[in-house]
Amino acid sequence: MRAAVLNSGRVFVRDDIAEPRPGAGQVLVRVKACGICGSDLHFARHGAEMLALGRQMSGLPFQADEVDLARDVHMGHEFAAEVLEVGPDTETDLSPGELVTSFPLLLAENGPAPIVYSNTVHGGYGERMLLSAPLVLPVPNGLPAHHAALTEPMAVGLHAVNLAAPTGEGAVVLGCGPVGLAVIAALRTRGVAPIVAADFSPARRRLAGRLGAHHVVDPAAETGWAAWRRVGGDRRLVVFEAVGVPGVLNDVLRHAPAGSQVVVVGVCMGDDVINPYFAVTKQLAVRFAFGYEPAEFAESLRAIADGDVDVAPLVTARVGLDDVPWAFDALGDPEEHCKIIVEP
Template sequence: MRAIVTAGARNLHVVEQPEPQPAAGEVTVRVGFGGICGSDLHYHAHGANGAALVRELLTLGHEIAGVVESAGAGLESDVVGRLVVVHPATPCPPAGCTDGRGLNRLRSGTYLGSAAHFPHTQGAFADRIVVRADQLRFVDDSVPARRAALAEPLAVALHAVSQAGGDFQGLDVLISGAGPIGCLAVAGARRAGAQSITVSDLHQAPLDVARSVGADVTLLLGSAEVPTAAFDVVIEASGAPAAVNAAIKAVRDGGTVVQLGILPPGPHPFDLGQLITREVTLRGSQRFDVELDAAVELLARAPELDAIITHVFAPDKAVEAFEMAADSSRSCKVLLDFGA
């Protein structure tokens, strides 16, 4: 079968690998679509994602939708043929999970397509993958497989909404950054009852996508200014260090800023004095815990999210797909079509 692997920076290949076989309690999923994530782009561009350095061949990918092809011993056969998405997190053994952390913060847990541990946790950009049956989430038949591939990043966005309190009834919300996660955060904020949703970005094309999925106002930075102290909640989804101070400046006194975008490694100068004098809450948001179920349900009711998918490539065009995904002025979510 085909798999998309990296051997380090700018060393991406499509290779042939043996087809995996499910053990007891596992299933084989024939992959339909896989979404290219920011972490995949970091592994491709730098051979690392933060402190996670590629030290062996790593199959990338964790945002996938596919069809259950076979089930291992002990599982009901009626799961075969079902459209599913996969929770990428593998929890640590129960003895190591006594600190009450969610799946997104387990110290010894793993994640599909991650070099955080050695041996690496191989990912899902392949014709077939084997996962535990409890990692499956079944998708409504009305949802196209390519939209289902948005479930994992949508769960990331929903977790950020949860970190901001979860109830946005009557609130004015700013989302900084109109990349795939930022646009999906629009859907999350709308689901949470936001009164108004403003999205800012440096490029017009992603702002057009944000408008398509429900943003009330879009601001092209450089041509428009973000209002000061105008928003109850700011979700910072760009990951640009300068955007953090801008987010703190944009939130109202007593409001909440959620840092969702992944910042570059190392210290950064932030105006933390405003957190004190204006009693602003600043919270981090890492991946997601239980929000994948809500994401699957929301996808069945939100066909407008199809607009986030701007490009689809065959696996043999993986390098071109990654280059397109890295160009935020031209693309939003880029998918790989494995043809299941």
């Protein structure tokens, strides 16, 4: 079958990928749509660094298999697909032709394998892939595949908001890339107000307003903090740091009102420096968010299918496999693209 793969830092399309075969508890699906995630772009450029940092960590719930960057790496974890075949000894109500999505994890005899970066587990940038039947969710309400594929990135924002559990506070969202936009959408569904969003990109600011931000500012003209003082005064709030650039977190600690929560959802890959005095003096609660829970993934799908979250504005292009290398380059310009959907 055909698939776009990463090999030695380059994305290209191969025509000779081995066909996946479903085993017990698995479902073979035909990929209908797969979003390109910012983490995929980052892995393509900085995969060796990310793997090195991963080797330094302990305490993870499970350790993914090591990835060889000199071999084909399969990616694509924001997907919707059509059921083709149910594996042997698999108890499921799924039937061929059904449109589904899934929590991106493949359950296997030797342990769970994330569907994210792998030399062996196929992802959504290929024509077909395997899913674990217990984790598969039917796509309801006739939701189109290219919208259902955005269940995964919207679940990231939902998880960050759930960790904060805002109770009447407003929110400031710094950075309106896909993760920041997902946070804004989740805040709106939770009834949080006011929501102040800040980003240097005019295109991202427009999307922030469409996703539910009440006040959207260009930090070059008015900082998010100045905008918050204008609309929220000095009362506490929840700050979502979705930039992931060194220095931003320390700036948040310096300017956030006393008693506020800070949720870091942007991934800063470099070393950063903070002054704890800011957080201690103002008794700030700081936590870091990553991924989502299966229940949040299901809730995200329901919110999109029911129309509570409109993901249509996020989709700026839909391409075939042959255009995946172009799409990886094109996503470097936030004025042109937010989410490019691959339709194998």
